[in-house]
Amino acid sequence: MSGHWRSIAAVWVLAVIGATLTGLTAPAGETLAWVGLTMVGCTLITLFLQLATGQKEGYVVRVTASIVGAVIVLSVATLVFALLHLS
Secondary structure (H helix, E strand, O other): HHHHHHHHHHHHHHHHHHHHHHHHHOOOOOHHHHHHHHHHHHHHHHHHHHHOOOOOOOOOHHHHHHHHHHHHHHHHHHHHHHHHOOO
16 A cells, blocks of 8 residues: 555645645635535545556545545645634
């Protein structure tokens, strides 16, 4: 499974990029909707990347790691967006 960490980390990086773009470009009041769309994109990319590996063994673990990492990244981004809008 050590070679599959690149596909997992790629989704996390995509989540960071998506969160950054959301913070910079989303209209005020629509940030949360765009975070949700970023999560949808991360989920679809996760499924594509993990199916593209062609490995059945560890599929559920890899998908879970990718999606949980993206959820954590986007949750932190949502918290940051909320704190920035409060000040």
